[in-house]
Amino acid sequence: MSPPDLSVKVGELTFANPIMPASGTFSEDLSDVFDLDVLGAHVLKTIMHGKRAGNPTPRVCDLQGGMLNAIGIPSKGIDDFRDRMLPYWSAYKAPLVVSISAHSMDEFARLAAEVSLPGVAAIEANISCPNIEADGNAFAMRPDTTAEVMRRLRAETDLPLWAKLTPNTGEPVAVAMAAEAEGADAIVTANTALGMSIDVRTRQPRLGNVMGGMSGPAVKPIALRMTYQCAHACRVPVIGCGGIATLDDVLEFLIAGAAAVQVGTATFRSPTVMARLIAELSDWMQEQGVTSLGEIIGSVQIPGGEAA
Amino acid sequence: MSPPDLSVKVGELTFANPIMPASGTFSEDLSDVFDLDVLGAHVLKTIMHGKRAGNPTPRVCDLQGGMLNAIGIPSKGIDDFRDRMLPYWSAYKAPLVVSISAHSMDEFARLAAEVSLPGVAAIEANISCPNIEADGNAFAMRPDTTAEVMRRLRAETDLPLWAKLTPNTGEPVAVAMAAEAEGADAIVTANTALGMSIDVRTRQPRLGNVMGGMSGPAVKPIALRMTYQCAHACRVPVIGCGGIATLDDVLEFLIAGAAAVQVGTATFRSPTVMARLIAELSDWMQEQGVTSLGEIIGSVQIPGGEAA
């Protein structure tokens, strides 16, 4: 029997399998541990236009079933991307997804144009990073600011453009639909949830930045809910992200409607996890007689039809 | 040495200690397990005006570090409250907090008037229950609807009025300030976070209602963040709620600025937990030489002054 076909389509792009890293939890350093070309795609840490230091330390702390981070976006800037990172990643077969962000629409648009280079397969617009502006504000908090920034980005690039949403908004579906209406080719659900932790002995916040983004299994139900909501509301594909660590987690997001998934925090606990998930998914498909992931994606059974 | 003073003030009310149950996770049935008069206050399951069945089963499922529920608000209505519950709870010394909710402003206001009876110490307005309306919508999702409903409630009752917030809003601070501006005497942070879980074997949602509210340790960092944000933005006291299970959790919320805390899901894992937390808090104060909780509440140390 031929090995099962793990490939998925995300808009016009085809990936060899649905497993890719989440932005900010992946770098060339992981090639020490496994061959990065087994991945469906490579998604890089968000870059911004200029050089930036990032947030004060401590930048991470752990939680029950997850972690908080307030890394910020330390960035070596666009030149380093073009001259050093792009050539490095272009040597791989796996398609390259470049995550970008900015504080202003103008800078965001300019960066989109500048990273639209041969070797880049798609741009992920990080319109959701809760660390960029105070108290978790980001473009993706509101449909109107989302629409505006996506329109500007769309005007600057012909590459597939993904919008990465935040769970901190009260209206994720409206935000996803605004992104879609302005030409997003895919929706990524989601970035981290704004949280806080205090060391009761020192009475200090555990993060130098006071608040930070929560990730890992603890946020999975929230990310899954957003994935389901957006997959039902949007025509463009949705990429699930949040707390994925096991084969069951991957299947859960695919069943909810995700066309592919991103794995972040799980790589910190087990750097080989993505390679293992791909192998396990292949074995599972073979065992279950599933020949294509089209049979799984969006196959959730809602009792009595549509969701409440 | 005299035992430490655990009492806290929440607006004009004084509670013997800062530990009280969260609405919906407590009932007279718990008196099988310990003497309910040790609690700082009694907070009842939300009541609505008429009789209601609640949501389809399964109504709960568990998660890593927490659970989802979509109980809905099965309610025996106002008559049952007045005739049966109020006399039962009035026999206790601990102050009684009655949680109310409604689908419309009119009904909400009417219910506030109807529950303003002798024996009721405060009203908790559940303006945040994600199960009441589709997709997590609730009054507390927006400052304007919050302001309107709180204004209506304030007009109908002279009792202390608490507003229970939702973590599903993108603007919790604005919502808290709107509630305060319209006369809320305290803010409760927070209700459950909207989530989802799918059984990958049956491909069905694990809840009959498809989506539901997440609670337990997994949501603690989000609830703590909201508690900190609201305690810094509001003059009225904030009551912390979300994932509290240990003495360190209680201290973490008090340090963040909570005047008292509510314990929900932890009671399901250990029905004696609230009684234990009160004893542990007393022991801890004695050990540390803390004579009053005023020394702890809001004592978070922000490096370099205020938060980002």
Add this chain to the structure above:
Amino acid sequence: MTLIPSILSVPPSPGVTARCAEARAIVLSNMPVNGEYRLLTLDAPAEVLDCAPGQFFQLLCPVPEGEHPFLRRPMSIYGYDAHAGQLQFLYKIAGAGTRGLATLRAGDTLNVLGPLGQGFTMPDAWQNLMLVARGVGLATLAPLARMAQQQGRSLTAICSARSPELAMSVDLFRSYGAEVIVVHDEDGSSEVPALEALIEARIAAGRVDAFYTCGSRRLLTMLQGLGQKHGIPGEIAMEQQMACGLGMCQACVRPFREGNEVVHRRVCREGPVFSISEAIA
């Protein structure tokens, strides 16, 4: 294999008690039985041993590697012995929680909450009892059989299983003086028409004053039909997903007939034992 639950001190009249406690029990043994099931025997403190047949416990299951059961898991009391300080559960591995239970070794501790719920009743008028059960439902009915013997009732136990070898508690029920009838899927004797004929014959012979059953929808519907036709009452132990187990959260409701109305009752508090005529399959 025969499982003898240690029920030495069933109270003569099973006064339903609502009192319960959270306690640490110590594992005495945790053995596989019959391939599919495991028997967990605990050394438990007196405060949790005032049990009645049909009641249950909420167990805080250990965390098996890579899984995260969070809520307690409900388990019927299979055996209890206040005198010996022992408590037993018979369980089937279904998911994370029961896989966690399966990791317990002698000497480990287990946090138990119970006894919970309302047990079976056995009015004086019910002298000839018929017990119909399948699978892990037998765990729930075993202490009932013991109680029937102690109260001098006549008992017929119909044990339904996939194959005759899997009909677990045959010897146990026999040791309680029951007449045991094994029906199974292999020869079709467990199918409703065959079962119904079998029971009709007993009823005709005046051998059935009341039914006891548990779990299966199919058996419930059948017994409701027979009960209505012949005016035979009975009780059923039901299941539902639970959170608190104490009556606080309203997770575990099921619909029941109350006159012309359908009402919700909590399986953990008003149940898990209900009148067969009021239950809805």
Add this chain to the structure above:
Amino acid sequence: MTLIPSILSVPPSPGVTARCAEARAIVLSNMPVNGEYRLLTLDAPAEVLDCAPGQFFQLLCPVPEGEHPFLRRPMSIYGYDAHAGQLQFLYKIAGAGTRGLATLRAGDTLNVLGPLGQGFTMPDAWQNLMLVARGVGLATLAPLARMAQQQGRSLTAICSARSPELAMSVDLFRSYGAEVIVVHDEDGSSEVPALEALIEARIAAGRVDAFYTCGSRRLLTMLQGLGQKHGIPGEIAMEQQMACGLGMCQACVRPFREGNEVVHRRVCREGPVFSISEAIA
């Protein structure tokens, strides 16, 4: 008590290697030593044993009851022996993760990720080495002392501790041919002025080509001053909260002087060993 880490196969020239693996190791022993510390000895596969002094592992700590360490915890390699297939860590119980480590018994498995980071260098020009350390920092420097001996360097080890009994690795350093000087808080000999005078005397005697240290800000500032004054280079192993340990997340940065600039470097990737002159206390 003397702790002999099993370092039998230190590579003569510690070629810095970036390769690492995630592996399951088996606990051989996990013993308390000296009250405050514990020594964990693992049976580890060859793929993780190509180590150099100063490198570290990320340990996936077991979950102690009631606590939930989530991220891996970084631990310096205390001993490694590719030949015997052994790996050792010396740790102090600080919180949930190390409390989890303390629960390990012989035969348990532990998921380890390593070796990680850049170890110490030992250029030929550095013949007379001075090692200054306190507390658990000694764990990091122990394999370095062994390497110094193997490469025939002269070594002075200043062990700083709260009281003389707590100066843990005295005998160990001696066994590597080091001259060991114990300074402690009780007689004030561990205070900076006293220490500085002591080291100045050795420098005057031409006994110090390079310093090695780890951890403490106070010691770093002092050694930077002495190094600058006398033109003596050196290396320091530093710490920072980590998430990935591999260089991906940028959690573990610290500021360093690079010419006139201050730059961020990742402790897990560019470090944990850095030049003393570039480090910022």
